[in-house]
Amino acid sequence: MRELKYPASLWRQTATAAAEPRELAEAVIADVAIIGAGYTGLSAALRAIERGLKPVIVEAGEVGFGASGRNGGVVSTKYRVSLSDMAHTHGIEVARRMSRLGHDATDCVEHYVESLGISAGFAKTGNLRCAHNMLALQRLTDEAETARRLFGDTSLTVLDARQVAAETGSTAFVGGVLNQHAGVIHPLNYARGLAAAVRARGGLIFERSPVTSVTQQSQGVELATNHGTVRAHLLIIATNGYSDLTSATEAVRQTVVPFRSAMIATEPLPGDVFKTLVPHGRSYSETRRMMRWFRRIDDRLLFGGRGAFGKDDSEAAFRALEGAMKGIFPLLEGRAITHRWSGLVAMTLDSLPQVGMLNPRMAFALGYNGTGIAMSSLIGRHVLDLAMGDEPDLSLMRRTKPQNIPFYFLREPTVRVVAGWYQFLDQIGR
Numbered sequence: 001m002r003e004l005k006y007p008a009s010l011w012r013q014t015a016t017a018a019a020e021p022r023e024l025a026e027a028v029i030a031d032v033a034i035i036g037a038g039y040t041g042l043s044a045a046l047r048a049i050e051r052g053l054k055p056v057i058v059e060a061g062e063v064g065f066g067a068s069g070r071n072g073g074v075v076s077t078k079y080r081v082s083l084s085d086m087a088h089t090h091g092i093e094v095a096r097r098m099s100r101l102g103h104d105a106t107d108c109v110e111h112y113v114e115s116l117g118i119s120a121g122f123a124k125t126g127n128l129r130c131a132h133n134m135l136a137l138q139r140l141t142d143e144a145e146t147a148r149r150l151f152g153d154t155s156l157t158v159l160d161a162r163q164v165a166a167e168t169g170s171t172a173f174v175g176g177v178l179n180q181h182a183g184v185i186h187p188l189n190y191a192r193g194l195a196a197a198v199r200a201r202g203g204l205i206f207e208r209s210p211v212t213s214v215t216q217q218s219q220g221v222e223l224a225t226n227h228g229t230v231r232a233h234l235l236i237i238a239t240n241g242y243s244d245l246t247s248a249t250e251a252v253r254q255t256v257v258p259f260r261s262a263m264i265a266t267e268p269l270p271g272d273v274f275k276t277l278v279p280h281g282r283s284y285s286e287t288r289r290m291m292r293w294f295r296r297i298d299d300r301l302l303f304g305g306r307g308a309f310g311k312d313d314s315e316a317a318f319r320a321l322e323g324a325m326k327g328i329f330p331l332l333e334g335r336a337i338t339h340r341w342s343g344l345v346a347m348t349l350d351s352l353p354q355v356g357m358l359n360p361r362m363a364f365a366l367g368y369n370g371t372g373i374a375m376s377s378l379i380g381r382h383v384l385d386l387a388m389g390d391e392p393d394l395s396l397m398r399r400t401k402p403q404n405i406p407f408y409f410l411r412e413p414t415v416r417v418v419a420g421w422y423q424f425l426d427q428i429g430r
């Protein structure tokens with residue numbers, strides 16, 4: 001297994017204290033074993049407890065070690081496939097259900113934060129998607145119109161270039177769409193808050209305990225780590241972009257391509273900067289294929305973007321991100337960057353999450369394609385229900401078996417080529 005490196009993130013620096021990590025060094029018996037202490041695994045554990053079951057989570061690093069502790073904290077649901085395309089290909093009812101699941105996902109975060117008393121700075125400030133060219137604005141406008149006309153969704157408002165400039169403090173955009181049903185959160189505090197709720201309700205979380213093997217038995221499954229085991233009736237694999245950490249999750253590894261996403265944070269900025277820069281404290285994302293996003297956190301601006309595939313952080317990717325940030329916000333020229341970090345998102349073949357059963361005892365839920373704070377919180381609940389034999393309506397996300405990426409062994413060069421192609425399309429304005 002490769003060495004686990006913890007990111008030098010602003011989130012780790014500003015997070016509430018975590019519980020003392022407990023390694024798995026014994027033989028534990030549970031109802032449900034879960035691999036991965038990100039939002040998917042933590043939410044599945046909470047759902048298990050609600051249903052009167054005893055869950056045990058086994059995590060290779062610490063709670064939120066994966067994407068859940070590193071992300072941008074933009075709480076919104078945006079599929080990489082547009083709802084209009086879903087309606088066109090699968091029919092209006094399917095697109096309506098997918099739209100509903102998106103709303104439920106954001107509601108799920110709000111519900112957890114409120115009902116569990118999680119202090120993670122969640123604020124429903126809205127998300128503004130900023131169009132980088134007229135074609136992108138047209139697509140955004142069509143999508144907002146589809147949502148309003150077909151699903152009665154009135155949470156989306158189209159803004160012109162002047163309004164977006166007033167909203168962001170940048171003249172780099174030609175317009176945008178404001179989604180009121182979205183917000184911001186401190187991602188690591190959210191993960192730690194969910195973990196505290198699991199523990200307070202009797203669930204067990206073992207950290208720094210990579211699962212090295214999964215064995216199916218007549219009455220369930222057995223997970224092994226270097227120093228302990230967990231036996232359970234059911235297993236949920238919630239490893240997302242980190243599914244290749246060990247061979248224990250081999251069965252789902254080829255369903256996702258890990259794609260590196262990077263973040264930078266500025267030094268503290270004088271208060272008057274925020275009179276023009278993102279004055280409403282929303283979350284903001286761009287329409288480029290190699291998407292970038294930004295938001296305020298306290299007195300800093302946070303700026304993130306997709307990079308290329310790579311096992312480690314890339315200096316060049318961080319420099320490119322800083323250049324992009326200063327291109328959009330020239331008033332940040334000369335401001336220092338104090339934090340840089342990255343993490344892995346999980347891309348799937350059809351750009352949608354995958355939820356299903358490997359066999360009657362083992363479930364999987366992964367592949368959020370870079371927008372998973374809200375969706376993984378919701379899917380964690382549904383995958384537990386699925387494992388229990390229910391059939392929640394997950395629409396296009398429900399899989400009868402894992403959908404593997406063809407020619408997986410070519411993923412590294414393929415991702416580089418795709419990333420380069422996307423950058424080219426973004427540059428020529430397509």
Ligand SMILES: Cc1cc2nc3c(=O)[nH]c(=O)nc-3n(C[C@H](O)[C@H](O)[C@H](O)COP(=O)(O)OP(=O)(O)OC[C@H]3O[C@@H](n4cnc5c(N)ncnc54)[C@H](O)[C@@H]3O)c2cc1C
Pocket residue numbers: 035036037038039040041058059060061062064065066067068069070071072073074075076209210211212238239240241242243244245246248249261262263293304342343344345365366368369370371372373374376
């Ligand atoms: C830089 C970045 C920015 C992002 N920004 C946003 C954003 O602003 N908004 C948004 O909605 N989404 C964002 N995302 C995506 C979002 O963070 C993820 O979709 C979400 O966190 C997925 O949660 P998860 O629980 O499924 O996976 P993860 O949080 O990645 O958790 C998987 C866990 O599985 C563990 N694991 C793997 N293998 C093993 C093993 N063998 N044994 C034990 N444990 C194992 C890993 O250690 C890891 O902790 C971003 C992601 C990144 C990386």
